Amino acid sequence: MGLELFLDLLSQPSRAVYIFAKKNRIPFELRTVDLLKGQLVSKEFLQVNRFQKIPVLKDGDFVLAESVAILIYLSLKYQTEAHWYPTDIQTRARVHEYLGWHADCIRGTFGVLLWARVLAPLIGAQVPEEKVGHNRTSMDQALQQLEDKFLGDRPFLVSNQVTLADLMALEELMQPVAVGYDLFEGRPRLAAWRTRVEAFLGAELFQEAHSRILNILEQMANKTIPVPPPEAHPTMLKRIARIT
């Protein structure tokens, strides 16, 4: 069995890994772990990943979680083009600097709107509007810092070419966009950056990777969206409770 990637394209870090692998023509078996069908909490998946999180990589006996670890592993193993994870010591440090800040200020923040508008209501839970408002402020602050500190006058976040940082960032930012909050509106610098990254990835790959998330509101409206089974609820409720 070759490389396997356990993903759900509903999830931001899953998309980052998927796009990276596809763009770099890394051969892999896609193993979809459908979040809405509760497959994350299944016994089968627990066998794969003791952390019960996605994305997960399985390379023979080697099992790896955490999108950043997976992206770095893939970039080194498959010797992807240097711009993704630059060898220059300072530029590489800047990628890690971005990823550190991303973990604090982007991850956990940009996924909230999907939870509030789609995932919580699906299981009959609610995220108070006050928290949604607070989340909007957090996103605004993060976007300002993203623009000022990481993008600046550069074409891409930490370098003149696309790096892992751009991929991780873009996928997080697409999450609220999919739920109807166009955070690129009124932010021409960020919008231009997004266009550049999309152009680099290619429209076809971009569409493919985002079709699931971009259709989510339509599925809600048509009631064609799967309702997560009861066994998925506890994990989902825990996540909802963590929203401040």
Place this chain on the structure above:
Amino acid sequence: MGLELFLDLLSQPCRAVYIFAKRNRIPFELRTVELLKGQHHSDAFAQVNPMRQVPALKDGDFTLAESVAILLYLSRKYQTPDHWYPQDLQTRARVDEYLAWQHTALRYSCTRALWQKVMFPVFLGEPVPPEMLAATLAKLDRCLQLLQDKFLQDKAFLAGPHISVADLVAITELMHPVSAGCRIFEGRPKLDAWRLRVEAEVGEELFQEAHALILKAKDLPPADPSIKQKLRPLVQVLLQ
């Protein structure tokens, strides 16, 4: 001017960077930035790190924030022994996996455990509701169990048979609740054994030196009103 490291040993990631630099005999000027005096919000420090956070590094004109970025930069620039951040793809990936996980999981609980149990009541004179503290400590408990059972398992160190930056980041994190009086190693023999191994690899003297400040956190005199006023809004988030 050579390498400068802007640190406050009260902070977990600062301790990891400090220990790494000292252990590897990396020459640097220590620039102490006292968090409890709000020095990280000074204009001077903003020149080094506009994000106003420690640790920060200044190497000539190159400034860098974020502890993981700093640790990896130092390991590469000063060509520290391989085990700290191994070349072997899979072992390195284990280090990366831990470094990614801890940022959003263990850090959150350890910081809140210290602040809610000690810093708010003792330093800021503001007791924290018992239910909040109980919930924080329960969360910490779950994180520690995950650390032992899912990360460490039966290995000597987090990424394998040798110490790496992952272990430094982990141990300095755990010293936060330890300093708050939480007996986190009780009932966790694997974690306890690991802790002793890490301390031995770091060296007892250096380990004590790095932790002298945080271990005295509960003996801090109450902050004066001007400090309280300055700090309070900055630490509000730790009550959530």
